[in-house]
Amino acid sequence: MTDKNLSQLPPVNAVLNSLTKYGINFQMYDNVRVEPTDHSFLDAIKYAKKGEFDAYVAVGGGSVIDTCKAANLYASSPTSDFLDYVNAPIGKGKPVTVPLKPLIAVPTTAGTGSETTGVAIFDFKELKIKTGIASRAIKPTLGIIDPLHTLSMPERIVANSGFDVLCHALESYTALPYNMRSPCPSNPINRPAYQGSNPISDVWALHALRIVAKYLKRAIRNPEDREARASMHLASAFAGIGFGNAGVHLCHGMSYPISGLVKNYKPKDYNVDHSLVPHGLSVVLTSPAVFAFTAQIHPERHLEAAEILGADIRTARIKDAGFILADTLRKFLFDLNVDDGLAAIGYSKADIPALVKGTLPQERVTKLSPRPQTEEDLSALFEASMKLY
Amino acid sequence: MTDKNLSQLPPVNAVLNSLTKYGINFQMYDNVRVEPTDHSFLDAIKYAKKGEFDAYVAVGGGSVIDTCKAANLYASSPTSDFLDYVNAPIGKGKPVTVPLKPLIAVPTTAGTGSETTGVAIFDFKELKIKTGIASRAIKPTLGIIDPLHTLSMPERIVANSGFDVLCHALESYTALPYNMRSPCPSNPINRPAYQGSNPISDVWALHALRIVAKYLKRAIRNPEDREARASMHLASAFAGIGFGNAGVHLCHGMSYPISGLVKNYKPKDYNVDHSLVPHGLSVVLTSPAVFAFTAQIHPERHLEAAEILGADIRTARIKDAGFILADTLRKFLFDLNVDDGLAAIGYSKADIPALVKGTLPQERVTKLSPRPQTEEDLSALFEASMKLY
Numbered sequence: 062m063t064d065k066n067l068s069q070l071p072p073v074n075a076v077l078n079s080l081t082k083y084g085i086n087f088q089m090y091d092n093v094r095v096e097p098t099d100h101s102f103l104d105a106i107k108y109a110k111k112g113e114f115d116a117y118v119a120v121g122g123g124s125v126i127d128t129c130k131a132a133n134l135y136a137s138s139p140t141s142d143f144l145d146y147v148n149a150p151i152g153k154g155k156p157v158t159v160p161l162k163p164l165i166a167v168p169t170t171a172g173t174g175s176e177t178t179g180v181a182i183f184d185f186k187e188l189k190i191k192t193g194i195a196s197r198a199i200k201p202t203l204g205i206i207d208p209l210h211t212l213s214m215p216e217r218i219v220a221n222s223g224f225d226v227l228c229h230a231l232e233s234y235t236a237l238p239y240n241m242r243s244p245c246p247s248n249p250i251n252r253p254a255y256q257g258s259n260p261i262s263d264v265w266a267l268h269a270l271r272i273v274a275k276y277l278k279r280a281i282r283n284p285e286d287r288e289a290r291a292s293m294h295l296a297s298a299f300a301g302i303g304f305g306n307a308g309v310h311l312c313h314g315m316s317y318p319i320s321g322l323v324k325n326y327k328p329k330d331y332n333v334d335h336s337l338v339p340h341g342l343s344v345v346l347t348s349p350a351v352f353a354f355t356a357q358i359h360p361e362r363h364l365e366a367a368e369i370l371g372a373d374i375r376t377a378r379i380k381d382a383g384f385i386l387a388d389t390l391r392k393f394l395f396d397l398n399v400d401d402g403l404a405a406i407g408y409s410k411a412d413i414p415a416l417v418k419g420t421l422p423q424e425r426v427t428k429l430s431p432r433p434q435t436e437e438d439l440s441a442l443f444e445a446s447m448k449l450y
Numbered sequence: 451m452t453d454k455n456l457s458q459l460p461p462v463n464a465v466l467n468s469l470t471k472y473g474i475n476f477q478m479y480d481n482v483r484v485e486p487t488d489h490s491f492l493d494a495i496k497y498a499k500k501g502e503f504d505a506y507v508a509v510g511g512g513s514v515i516d517t518c519k520a521a522n523l524y525a526s527s528p529t530s531d532f533l534d535y536v537n538a539p540i541g542k543g544k545p546v547t548v549p550l551k552p553l554i555a556v557p558t559t560a561g562t563g564s565e566t567t568g569v570a571i572f573d574f575k576e577l578k579i580k581t582g583i584a585s586r587a588i589k590p591t592l593g594i595i596d597p598l599h600t601l602s603m604p605e606r607i608v609a610n611s612g613f614d615v616l617c618h619a620l621e622s623y624t625a626l627p628y629n630m631r632s633p634c635p636s637n638p639i640n641r642p643a644y645q646g647s648n649p650i651s652d653v654w655a656l657h658a659l660r661i662v663a664k665y666l667k668r669a670i671r672n673p674e675d676r677e678a679r680a681s682m683h684l685a686s687a688f689a690g691i692g693f694g695n696a697g698v699h700l701c702h703g704m705s706y707p708i709s710g711l712v713k714n715y716k717p718k719d720y721n722v723d724h725s726l727v728p729h730g731l732s733v734v735l736t737s738p739a740v741f742a743f744t745a746q747i748h749p750e751r752h753l754e755a756a757e758i759l760g761a762d763i764r765t766a767r768i769k770d771a772g773f774i775l776a777d778t779l780r781k782f783l784f785d786l787n788v789d790d791g792l793a794a795i796g797y798s799k800a801d802i803p804a805l806v807k808g809t810l811p812q813e814r815v816t817k818l819s820p821r822p823q824t825e826e827d828l829s830a831l832f833e834a835s836m837k838l839y
Contacts, residue, residue, distance in 0.1 A: 260684055268653050295649055 062105065062129040063120045064093040066332055072169050072210045073120050080118075088112055093121065093128045096320065096337050098184040102131045103143065109136035117164040119201070122222070123173025123340065126166045127181035130199040134181075137161045146194045148425050151185065156250045157198035166201035169210045171280070171293040172222025172341050174229060174301020176204030179254045182340075184321055190419045191317030195254040200305070206298050208291030216281055217330035220397055221341035223277040223293055226269060226300045228312045228344045233258060233304035234266035235355055235362055236429045255308025255429060265303030270369050272296035281397060311351045311434070314427035315442065316343035318419025324407040338406055345394065346403055349387035350445035354438065356383025358431035395450050402448040413443045451494065451518040452509045453482040455721055461558050461599045462509050469507075477501055482510065482517045485709065485726050487573040491520045492532065498525035505552040508590070511611070512562025512729065515555045516570035519588040523570075526550045535583045537814050540574065545639045546587035555590035558599045560669070560682040561611025561730050563618060563690020565593030568643045571729075573710055579808045580706030584643040589694070595687050597680030604719035605670055609786055610730035612666040612682055615658060615689045617701045617733045622647060622693035623655035624744055624751055625818045644697025644818060654692030656758070661685035663759050670786060700740040700823070703816035704831065705732035707808025713796040727795055734783065735792055738776035739834035743827065745772025747820035784839050791837040802832045 063073050068091040080087045090108050094101035109117075109132035119129035135141060138159045144152040166176035175181075179200040182193040211219075239257035246252050258266075272292050279289035320343045323336050331339065356363040360382035367386040368374045370393060377385055400406050408416070417439045420427065427434065434442075452462050457480035469476045479497050483490035498506075498521035508518035524530060527548045533541040555565035564570075568589040571582040600608075628646035635641050647655075661681050668678035709732045712725045720728065745752040749771035756775040757763045759782060766774055789795050797805070806828045809816065816823065823831075 264653060264657050264688070268657075299650075299653070 062090045062093060062117060062132065063125055064095060065091050067091075067121050067125070067169060070213065072167060072207070076118055076120055076167065087118075088114075090132075093125045095122075095124045095331065095333050096184060096340065097124050097128050097182075098186050099143070100186060102128060102181075102183050105129070105132040106135040106143075109133065110139055112136075114162060116162050118167065119164060120167045120169065122168065122170035123175040123182070126168065126173065126175035126201065127183065127193075129164060129166070130175075130181040130201070131183070131194060133161050133164050134194065134196075134199050146196065147185075148192050148195055150424065151188065151190070151192045151422050152194075157196040158250075159198075161198055163202040165203045165205065167205045167207065167210070168294070168297065170214060170218060170222040171211050171290065171297040172225035174226070174297050174305065176201050176206070177298050177301035178305030180305065182317075189318075190321045190422060192422070193425075195425060197254055204298060206294055208287065208294045211290045211294050212284065212287065214284075214290075215330035216284070217328060217339075219284075219290070219293070220281045220399070221328070221339040222297070223273065223280065223341065224345035224394075224399075225341035226293065226297050227273050227277070228341075228348055229300040229304040229309060230266045230270040230273060231348065231352065231366055232309035232312055233262050233300070233307040234270070234366060235352070235359055235431055236307050236310050237431050239307070242428075253308075253425065254305070255425065256306060257429060258307045262303040262307030265299050266307070267365075267369070269296045269300035269303060270366060272299070274370050278397065308429040309426050310430040311355065311427060311442065312344045312348050314423035314430075315347050315351070315416070315420050315439070316340065317423055318416045319343040319346070319403065319406075319408075321419055322408075322412065322415055326406045342400070342406070345390075345399065346406070346449070347442060347446040349390045349394075349449060350442045352390065353383040353387040353445075354434070354442060355430060355432050356386060391449055399449075401450050402446055403443065404447045408447065410444065410447070413440050416443045451479045451482060451506060451521065452514055453484060454480050455484075456480075456510050456514070456558060459602065461556060461596070465507055465509055465556065476507075477503075479521075482514045484511075484513045484720065484722050485573060485729065486513050486517050486571075487575050488532070489575060491517060491570075491572050494518070494521040495524040495532075498522065499528055501525075503551060505554070507554045507556065509556045509558065511557065511559035512564040512571070512614075515557065515562065515564035515590065516572065516582075518553060518555070519564075519570040519590070520572070520583060522550050522553050523583065523585075523588050535585065536574075537581050537584055539813065540577065540579070540581045540811050541583075546585040547639075548587075550587055552591040554592045554594065556594045556596065556599070557683070557686065559603060559607060559611040560600050560679065560686040561614035563615070563686050563688075563694065565590050565595070566687050566690035567694030569694065571706075578707075579710045579811060581811070582814075584814060586643055593687060595683055597676065597683045600679045600683050601673065601676065603673075603679075605673070606717060606719035606728075608673075608679070608682070609670045609788070610717070610728040611686070612662065612669065612730065613734035613783075613788075614730035615682065615686050616662050616666070617730075617737055618689035618693040618698060619655045619659040619662060620737065620741065620755055621698035621701055622651050622689070622696040623659070623755060624741070624748055624820055625696050625699050626820050628696070631818075642697075642814065643694070644814065645695060646818060647696045651692040651696030654688050655696070656754075658685045658689035658692060659755060659758050661688070667786065697818040698815050699819040700744065700816060700831065701733045701737050703812035703819075704736050704740070704805070704809050704828070705729065706812055707805045708732040708735070708792065708795075708797075710808055711797075711801065711804055715795045731789070731795070734779075734788065735795070735838070736831060736835040738779045738783075738838060739831045741779065742772040742776040742834075743823075743831060744819060744821050745775060780838050788838075790839050791835055792832065793836045797836065799833065799836070802829050805832045
């Protein structure tokens with residue numbers, strides 16, 4: 062499974078050659094949509110059901126890997142309705158109890174970490190919102206993280222996927238702690254894939270954040286910098302192990318309507334025929350506002366993150382942690398030529414009610430914010446993200 | 451499965467009460483030997499074969515968990531000869547291809563990390579050496595790391611098991627890198643459980659080392675220090691995830707004859723009727739000599755470890771990395787009242803040939819030393835470890 066752009070490129074060729082060499086009978090599906098929708102998921106599911114495959118190989122970014130997870134799930138549970146496994150409250154969020162087929166994920170971008178997680182995200186067209194399927198059962202069996210696959214990524218794809226890693230690390234490190242979630246699920250099978258920050262996810266979040274701080278700018282600016290690109294590819298998987306277990310919160314929760322309500326934005330370096338806000342960009346644009354908002358709960362973690370990203374915190378006051386992290390992020394994004402806020406990608410104040418409305422159903426992640434938020438809070442966060450610099 | 455000391459204590463009671471409460475039919479085996487032997491493994495295996503159990507729960511330190519792994523393995527592979535799965539060259543080191551039953555490990559010490567690894571170590575009585583079984587297949591299904599279980603550990607058990615964590619972290623961080631092992635196995639099924647240091651094991655090794663540096667002394671000195679004991683309990687599992695994948699090298703390779711050839715040493719705080727050198731002590735006593743020897747290969751990693759353990763390296767020269775780490779370790783051990791070298795636990799120069807001979811078959815780990823070693827090198831390392839201070 063891959064997409065049309067990748068189907069002619071070396072990462073896919075390597076897989077096809079290997080399957081052929083070892084006499085493994087296969088079919089290729091290359092109709093994955095970048096930033097997938099319910100329709101594109103259903104098309105892949107139909108293909109998988111018909112093929113009755115013994116195993117799957119997904120070669121691509123998060124869109125491909127997520128689509129393959131969904132195809133594997135519904136082909137393994139053929140009588141299920143599509144909404145059965147979609148996150149509540151949009152879908153029914155049923156636990157997965159059927160066995161799935163093995164899925165080998167070969168990521169070609171350095172951002173999503175999808176090869177390590179039990180999450181598959183898509184645009185629900187009718188509702189104009191992004192949602193997903195979240196279950197440990199759909200986690201790939203194996204990830205093959207080959208840094209050579211990232212050497213051909215265009216500049217903006219490196220940047221936007223790197224911003225996803227940055228937010229995975231920051232959000233999972235500041236997420237509600239695992240022992241503060243409530244209510245407890247009545248049975249372990251009902252535990253969410255996202256459990257809250259914990260001593261193990263913290264290790265991965267901090268480690269990934271240190272790599273982002275050291276290598277993201279180099280990886281964006283110099284496509285020949287193998288050390289930087291390989292390090293970011295690993296950081297993507299490392300952050301994935303962390304957030305795939307701890308979860309993300311407001312940047313991701315608010316990103317889904319930012320992507321879902323896209324107007325005419327056509328990002329540089331993306332070879333697609335439809336408007337889209339790349340996932341990493343939709344996530345990072347609200348990050349200064351979000352961390353200024355959440356810092357009052359775990360200020361020391363926010364300050365630690367700012368320090369890792371280069372802030373001098375020797376004379377910082379703990380109560381300024383949020384502003385310091387927000388300023389550090391603004392500087393980081395400015396240096397990397399990121400669009401100047403939501404206004405620069407086509408939104409205005411008039412869109413805020415719709416953006417808030419699209420965030421409200423994202424409870425799976427917004428509930429993991431360390432600070433609870435009202436609709437007014439969400440409005441203020443979108444407004445503060447209209448312009449960054 | 452547990453040992454006689456633990457069978458009356460809260461960690462075992464908690465499990466028995468839970469099994470009873472939920473109506474699960476069970477039998478208890480409490481005949482595990484602390485520092486197990488081939489005979490004690492075989493006794494547990496016989497019990498497991500007869501019981502035809504659906505699942506196992508191991509409650510105890512590394513001795514209990516390792517014995518339970520072996521019982522599960524041979525009960526699941528009833529026609530195998532005991533030597534079939536024992537590490538080569540002592541046994542046949544066959545790959546495990548049979549499915550095992552679920553094993554839940556509940557560690558009550560903070561050292562072995564056995565709940566996270568695919569390794570089971572025992573004393574081979576006839577040969578007077580320690581060896582083991584190593585396969586990802588015997589890794590427990592689940593570990594339950596309850597810090598309350600460590601609050602009743604006596605002082606020396608905290609110390610010795612903590613030294614095991616220290617050496618797991620230091621050895622796995624300095625082990626031969628995964629891409630420098632040779633020759634490559636002809637088939638992935640023949641890959642060793644210990645793969646060499648790698649970007650993922652490095653994360654765990656460094657993280658565990660930082661916890662040891664911060665908390666081990668507090669955990670030893672104050673049994674009421676819950677934060678310290680809980681942190682060391684997690685560090686044990688974290689270091690286990692690292693070394694269970696990367697491996698250990700000379701401290702562990704040399705520790706097996708140090709334990710196996712024990713004379714009359716009876717350690718404080720161990721309630722057993724036989725002489726024994728606790729595993730963690732047998733490992734740590736050679737650590738200053740070992741890291742002085744290996745530092746020339748990755749001096750910057752040795753220096754980084756010394757800094758984490760408290761050394762001031764601002765003016766250090768890279769070529770002194772080994773001496774600096776060795777001195778840091780000696781100071782660390784002196785502060786914790788560790789016996790003054792191998793002489794203090796009953797060995798003399800005359801024992802060195804036997805200690806070397808007992809190390810030679812430990813290729814599974816000694817081959818992971820970043821610096822290859824001759825018999826003369828091993829002799830010199832044992833000699834340098836006779837007296838530490």
